[in-house]
Amino acid sequence: DELINKISAGEVVVSPASVIKELVENSIDAGADHIKIKIENGGKTKILVSDNGIGIKSDEMGLAFNKNATSKIDSLDKLSSIDTLGFRGEALFSISVVSKVKIRSKYKDENIGTSATVINGKVQNIKNLALNTGTRIEVEDLFYNTPARRKHMKSAKAEKTASLDIISKLAIANPSIAFSVYSDNKEVFVTLGDNNIRNVVSVILGHEFVSKMIEVDYDDEPLTVKGFTLSPNYLDRQNEESIFIINGRYVKNDTLNKVINNIYREQYGLFTKRISYVLYIRLPYNFTDVNIHPAKTSISFRNETLINMLICEGVRSALRESIN
Template identity: 35%
Template sequence: MGVIKQLPQSVANQISAGEVIERPASIVKELIENSIDAGAKNIEIKIEDGGRELIKVKDDGHGIQADDIESAFNRYATSKIENIDDLYSLYSLGFRGEALASIASVAEIEMISRHQDSDQAVKIRLKGGEIIDKKPVGSTIGTEIIVRDLFYNTPARYKYLKTTTTEFSHISKIVSAEATANSELSFKLYHDERQILSTPGNGKLKDTIYAVYGSEIAENLVPIDIEDRYIKLSGYLCRPELTRSSRSHELFFVNGRPIYNNLTAKAVETAHNKLIDPGRKPIVFLFIKVNPILVDVNVHPAKREVKFSRSQIIFDVINKAVRRTLKENDPTTRIKLKQSSGLNETDKDSEENIERDQLFKKDNEQLKQTDTENSEPKKMNTNNKSYSDQNVSKNNYNSQSKNKDSNNYGNKYRGSNSKNYNKNNYQKNINYGDEKGQNQENISEQTKDFNQQIAVNENQEYSLAGVEAEESYFKFLGQIFNSYLLIETDQGLKIVDQHNAQERILYEKFYAEFNKKDKASQSLLLPVKIELSAEEREIVRQYEAEIREIGIDFSDFGNNTILIQEVPVLLKNKPTRNIIEELIAELAEAGKAKSAAEIQKRMLEYLACRSSIKAGQPLTKKESIQLVKDLYKTENPYRCPHSRPIMINISREEIEKGLGR
C-alpha cells in the first residue's frame, strides 16, 4: 500500500491559514479589503483583547447574495478572477478566494450579509471550517463578519501571539494604511469599546492623513503629482525636518493597494540623502499608478509585498521626482515659535478635537455641494482651504500662491536650475505668505517636460546656483554672536551657521580638486613619522590598500611606527600628521569595512572642518554676503558634510504669530 495520502480538506485549510493568517492583523486586512472590493463607503472595525477574543468588521457594501453565502467559505472560491490572464490585470484587492476559508478553519466565524437586491439578510456560523448554523435574519444592506476565539484549535500558533498592545499595534497600522489608501471611505476603529481612529471619508487625502497621523505631519506636507512615461506619482512628502527612526511612516500604494517594497523605500530615502540626519527615515505617502501587468501582487501569501517588472525605471522616476519636489519646496529646516495659550494639555486636546470636527464638518458640506467632484481617489483632490496647498501639475513642477505683500529689494525668485537662465523669467518681487501662513513658493511657470527638468543639473542635487546665489535674492541683515548670519528671503528669516556653511563650500571644493583626472601626489621633503598603538597599526594593515588608493604612501618604520612619504597634492602645506591620525581613529571606530571612497570622504570632511571659519569669528558685511553666495552655489546648501543643518528658517507667519499680530 502506498504511503502518499491526500490531505483532508480541514488540514489543507489550516496549512493555507498558516500562510495567509499570521496574526489578528492579517484577518483585519483581509476583511477590510473584501469590504472595499464590495463598494463600501463606511467600514467599522471593532477589536477586543488585541484581536484574540473578537474581530468585527462591518461595512455598507453591496453584500453577498444568499445563494453565495456558503460558497464564500470554500477554498479558491472567488468572484474576482476567472482565468490565469486575470492575474495580470488585477483591479480588486482580494482575488484568490483563500481568506474566508482560512479564517474559518482556525476560528469561530459569524457572517450576516444582505445583498442590495435582497429584502432580507442571511446569517451563517462556522467553527473549524464547518457550518453549524444558517438562517435568514433582518439587517441593513452590507456585510458584518465577527471572528471569535482565534487559533482555538491550533494552540501552538496561539502561543506565539504577542501581547495585546503589540497585536493591536499591528492592527492599527493595517487600518491606518488602508484608510490612507482610501480617503473617500470612512473608517472607524475601536479597541475594547474605545474609539481609536475615525476618518472623514470626504475624498481628501490630507484630511485623512490629519485624522490618522495628526496635525504635525499634516501641516508639514508637500504635494507631489508627477507623470513620467507610464508611471504616475501622487500624494505627499513630509518636510525633511520631520523624520522617524524607522520606516513606519513610509507608506506606498500601488494602484490603490498598500504595499511593502524595498525598491520604493530605497528610492525615496536616496532622494533624501544629505537632507536628513543619518539613521533617520523620511515620512512619505506616495501613490504609484502603473499598468497592472507590470506589478506582481501574488509573490507573497498575504499580498503584503509586490514585485515590479521594470524596477530600475521605477526607482529612477521616484528618486528624481522626490528629489526635485523637495528642492522646489525649499528644504531649509523650519523653526516654529510656540506661544503659551494658558490651556492645560487636556484643554489643548479638546480644542484640537473640536477644530478637527469642525474641519471635517466643513469639508463634508463642501463635498455635498460638489457632489462627486472628489469621489475618485485617483484624482487626489486636496484643495482644502484649511491647508492652502501648493498645486503641483502633472508634467510641470509649478507652484501658485496667493500672496498679499511684497518687498521691493527682491527679484529673480526660484525656478529652473539651468545654468543658462533668463533673468526676465523670474519675478521682480519677493512675495510673502497668504492668510493661512503657508509660505508657498511662487515658482515661475514653465512648460518643461519632467524628463527635461530632471536632466538639468542632475548631478547638482539641491544646488541653488544661477538664481538664488544672486545677491538680489536675499537681503543680508547682519551677524549675531559672531557665529550666525541673518538673511531675509521671501521664505522668511534664515539663520545661517557660518562654520557649517563654509565647511560645505570647502568640502565640495576639495572634493572637486581631489577627483581631477590629472590628480597627483606630492612627495614630502621631510617624511612624517607617526607612532601607533598595536591596535592602530593593525587597522593600518587592514586598510593599507584603501589608504594607498587615495594617494597616501607610507612605509613601515618598525615598532608600530609608519613613515608618511607621499600625500595628495591637496594636503600640501596641511597638517598631515593630524589628518592621518584622524583617519586612523575614524577607521578604528568604524566597526565595519570602509571603502577607499569612504576613507576619502572622511579625509575631506576633516580638511573642510579644520579649514573653515570658526564660531565666534567676526565677519565683515562683504565677507558674509560672499559666504552666502558661495553657499548657494554648492550642490547641497542645506546640510554640511556631517549632515548637520546649515541654516534654519523662521517664516514671516511664525514671527507675526509670536508677536501677537
C-alpha cells in the same frame, strides 16, 4: 483532513492583523464606502468588520466559506492585475478553520438578509434576517483550537499595535472609504472617506506629521505621484512613517525606499534614520509585478530603474519647489 485544513490556514491566517486585512480587503472588493472595524484584546478575542458593500447572495452564503471559493476570478489573466484584492478564495475558509465566525449579509438586490455561524468551513444555522445591504463578519477566539498558534500570538498590546497598523495602512490606501475603528470599545479613528489624501493622512498620522511634510504632485504620463514627503526644514524629524500606496494598495518596496532616502542624502547630507513620506503612485498594471503570495504586500516593477527614476523625480520636484 481537519489537520491539513488547520495547517494550510496558517499560510493566510497568522495573526489578528492578517485576519483583519483579509476581511477589510473583502469589504473593499465588495465596493463598500463605509467600513467599521472593532477589535477586542488586539483582535485576539474579537474582530468585527462590517461594511455597506454589495453583500452576499443568500444562496451563496454556504459557498463563501468553501475552500477555494471565490466570486472574483473568472479568467486567469485577472491574476496579474491587482484591482481585485482577493482571488484565491481561501481567506474566509481559513479563518473559519481557526476561529468562531458569525456572519450576516444582505445582497443589494435581495429583500432579506441571512445570518449564519461557521465552524471549520461549514456554514450552520442559516437564518433569514432583516438587514441593510452589506456584510458583517465577527471572528471570535482566534486559534482557540490550535494551541501552538495561540501560544505564538503576542500580548494583546502588541497585537493591538500590529492590528491598528494594518488598519491604518488600509485606510490611508483608500481615502474614498470612510473607516470607523474601535479598539476595546474606544474610538481609535474615523476617516471621512471624502477622497482627500490630506484629510485621511491627517486623521491617521496626525496634523503634526502632515505639517512637517511638503506636498508631492507629479504627473508624467502614464505615471503619477501624489502625497507627502519630509520637508527639508524638519530633517531632524525622521523615522516616522514611510508608506507607498501603489495603484491603491499598500505595498513594501525596499529598493524604492532606499532610492528616496538617497535623494535626501545627496542633497542634505548623511543621516541614519528613515525619511518619512506617504506617496500614492499610479501606473499601468502591466508595469508592475505583484507577488502572487498570500500576503501580496511586496511589489516589483518591470523596468524598475526607469520607474524608480520617475518616482524620484516626483520627490525631487517637490523638494525643488519647497525651496523656491
